[in-house]
Amino acid sequence: MLKKRIIPCLDIKDNRTVKGINFENIIDAGDPIELAKRYVIEGADELVFLDITATQEKRKTLTELVRKIAAEINIPFTVGGGINSLEDANAIIDSGADKISVNSAAILNRNLITEISKQYGNQCVVVAIDTKFVDGEWMVFRSGGKIPTGLKAVDWAKKVANLGAGEILLTSMNNDGTKAGFACDITKQISEVVSIPVIASGGAGTMEHFAEVFQETKATGALAASVFHFGQIPIPELKNYLKTQNIPIRI
Template identity: 75%
Template sequence: MLKKRIIPCLDIKNGRTVKGVNFVDIRDAGDAVELAKRYVIEGADELVFLDITATVEKRKTLIELVKRIAKEINIPFTVGGGIDTLEDAQAIIRAGADKVSVNSSAVKNPRLITEIANEFGNQCVVLAIDTKFENNEWMVYVHGGRTPTMLRTVAWAKEGEQHGAGEILLTSMNNDGTKNGFALDITGAVADAVNIPVIASGGAGIAEHFADVFLQTKASAALAASIFHFGEIPIPQLKAYLKSQNISIR
């Protein structure tokens, strides 16, 4: 039976992980490769690396890092953050990433999704959507959640699927950082509206939140960052708990 996926997200700045980690057996908590290897051993099903570097030097550093990750990691991984053109996506995939995620650039130019999908296949393109509930509507935000758009979230997800996205990574800005649980309503609505996998993101605080999103929505995967980085929910315990709730878990 197909398993629900647990995906740690690593924020990368200047080639290093941003958030501190307290794993005792990691010498360099800022080394993305060491942290990623640790997650693989713990049973992560996939990894997402989000580059938040804001300098022109970023691309070269990122490509070098992607090459190192690809050499060491034996599970699928996605790289996102500032992929604005087909050339950006080509460089990252050729360096060894399995998928790229696009966000603001896809809103600006939806054909980017199609261009990447045509060259590498739909499964290589993850459409990341940052969404915020306001005035009784879930709306799409871009530029790291700083800029509102006129796009409604469910409609944009469906449009992204039609353009060739192979997966949707849906982050609720209302829930992100709250540790109060995933946004079940919009995650459920998007997962019902598309026929591609949806990754729920934003709001995970305890193991029960993961069970909620898997039992109450059709989400295929759940992503979290800080609770894994700081060891608040060790992945093996999380997975054991989800199995005890009869959720299909690797």
């Protein structure tokens, strides 16, 4: 049976893992490679690395980091942050990443999703969607959550699936950093209307929150950062707990 995936996310800035709250107030959380190796040993199912300061000058540093990660870990990993073109995606995938994640660039240039998926297959293309509940609607924001796009999250999710995305990484900005639980309502809505996997992100604070998102929605993965980085939820304990809740999980 296919298992639900537990996915630690490492936000990278200047080659360090960092963590912000509600996309701000950034603090240091250690060396990304050491952290990644620890997560593999602890039983993480995949890893996501997001370069939050990606700029053209730093692109080379990022591909170098991706190369090092690929040499050290033997589970799948996704790299995102500032991927704006097919060439950017090529550089990351050639360095050893299994998937790339696009966010703002996909909103500004929808062809990008199709171009990358044509070249590498849709399983390589994760579209990250940052969503916020505004005036009774879940809306899409871009550029690190700073700019409203006017797109409704459900519509955008359907659109990216049609354009060739292989997976959606759905982050609720309302929940991110609150440790009050995942946004099960929008995660449920989106995971029920698209036929590609959806990863829930933003808000994990307890082991029960993970059980809740898997029981109440069709998300096939749940992503979190600080609860893992700072040891509040040890991954082996989380996975054993989910197993007792009859959630299919890899031990």
